[in-house]
Structures are given as C-alpha cells and as structure tokens.
Amino acid sequence: MKIILASGNKGKIKEIKEYCMESEVLAYSDIIEPFEIVEDGLTYQENALIKAQTIYDKLKDREENFVVLADDSGISVPALGNTPGIYSARYAGEGASDKDNLYKLIDTLKEKGIKRTPAYYTAAMAIVSEKGSFTVHGWMHGDVLAQARGEGGFGYDPMFIPEGYEETLGDLDKEVKQAFSHRTKALKLAKLVLEGL
Numbered sequence: 001m002k003i004i005l006a007s008g009n010k011g012k013i014k015e016i017k018e019y020c021m022e023s024e025v026l027a028y029s030d031i032i033e034p035f036e037i038v039e040d041g042l043t044y045q046e047n048a049l050i051k052a053q054t055i056y057d058k059l060k061d062r063e064e065n066f067v068v069l070a071d072d073s074g075i076s077v078p079a080l081g082n083t084p085g086i087y088s089a090r091y092a093g094e095g096a097s098d099k100d101n102l103y104k105l106i107d108t109l110k111e112k113g114i115k116r117t118p119a120y121y122t123a124a125m126a127i128v129s130e131k132g133s134f135t136v137h138g139w140m141h142g143d144v145l146a147q148a149r150g151e152g153g154f155g156y157d158p159m160f161i162p163e164g165y166e167e168t169l170g171d172l173d174k175e176v177k178q179a180f181s182h183r184t185k186a187l188k189l190a191k192l193v194l195e196g197l
Contacts, residue, residue, distance in 0.1 A: 006055035006070035011154035019187045028055045044124035045135050047072040052126040073123040075156045098155050109146035119144040121182040125190045134193045138185025
C-alpha cells in the first residue's frame with residue numbers, strides 16, 4: 001500500500017518516512033503541484049482531517065491502492081494559555097519560518113519573566129482511504145526554556161526539554177527523540193489503523 005503524506009514540512013516528511021520504511025511513502029508534492037490547504041479547523045484533529053481529505057480528493061482519480069496520512073501538530077504552553085497550540089506553525093505570522101516561530105515563543109516567555117515552564121507537544125494524525133477516515137493522537141510532555149539550545153530537530157525542539165531529560169530536543173540525538181516523541185506515539189497508533197485497512 002502506498003502512503004501519501006499531506007504535508008510540505010520537510011522535517012515531518014523525513015520523520016514519517018524513517019518510521020514507515022517498509023511502505024512506499026511519498027509526499028503529495030511528489031505527485032502533484034503543491035498548493036495551499038486552508039486549515040480552518042479548531043483542533044489538531046480537524047486540521048489533520050482537512051489536510052488528508054483534501055489530498056485524497058485530489059488524488060483519488062489518478063492513484064490506486066493508496067492512503068493519505070496527514071499530521072497536524074504543535075506545542076502548547078499552559079502558562080501562556082496553551083498557546084501557540086494549533087497556530088504553532090504560524091505563531092509569528094503567515095509564512096513565518098521555524099526560527100521565527102521559535103524566537104517569538106522565546107521572546108513571549110521572556111516578556112512574562114518565565115525562564116522555564118511546563119509544555120507539551122500534540123500530534124494528531126488523520127488517515128483517509130477508500131475505507132473511510134480515521135484519527136489518532138500522541139503527546140510528549142516536558143518543559144520549555146526561554147532560550148534555544150542545540151542545532152538538532154526542527155520547530156520548537158531547541159527550547160523543549162522532554163520529561164526525564166535535562167537536554168533539549170535540539171541537543172538530544174535524533175534516535176532518542178524518535179523513541180518517545182508525540183509523532184512517534186501517533187505513528188504507532190496510525191500503523192495499527194493502516195494494518196487493519
């Protein structure tokens with residue numbers, strides 16, 4: 001079965017491809033011209049379903065035996081009212097880079113006088129196929145710092161310290177993160193759904 005990813009985020013695509021090595025995994029942009037998908041849902045789950053369904057509808061007449069997998073994820077900081085939440089990818093504005101978003105969150109913590117505070121990542125995955133639509137979730141808890149440490153990972157990883165560690169995801173080896181990340185937890189559940197299709 002071919003898995004088509006409804007994402008243009010290179011970091012996410014790389015992580016999902018590495019996790020699903022026994023399947024043929026393609027980004028939708030390998031098949032059709034990339035286009036803007038309006039993510040106007042109120043939850044990660046709704047946005048993941050919007051992305052997966054949009055790509056499935058675009059490809060159903062030209063592909064066979066495929067499923068679309070979409071991920072919507074972000075970071076929430078309870079001390080900041082659970083922001084940026086579903087707006088994590090555009091926290092610093094439309095078209096913002098990972099670095100722009102990272103440093104906006106760091107600056108926001110600094111403005112509030114917060115050096116370290118609890119936070120969590122959420123990943124919702126939607127799977128759309130001819131057999132229907134399914135969603136799963138994964139979470140990773142820890143703390144965020146009002147500084148960036150390390151060059152690894154992507155997004156908010158250089159400021160996030162997972163529970164049980166003192167290094168940020170920017171400092172930790174990729175294999176360590178992959179063992180327990182929110183996306184890995186969601187992918188494990190998504191794999192069970194895929195095996196049942």
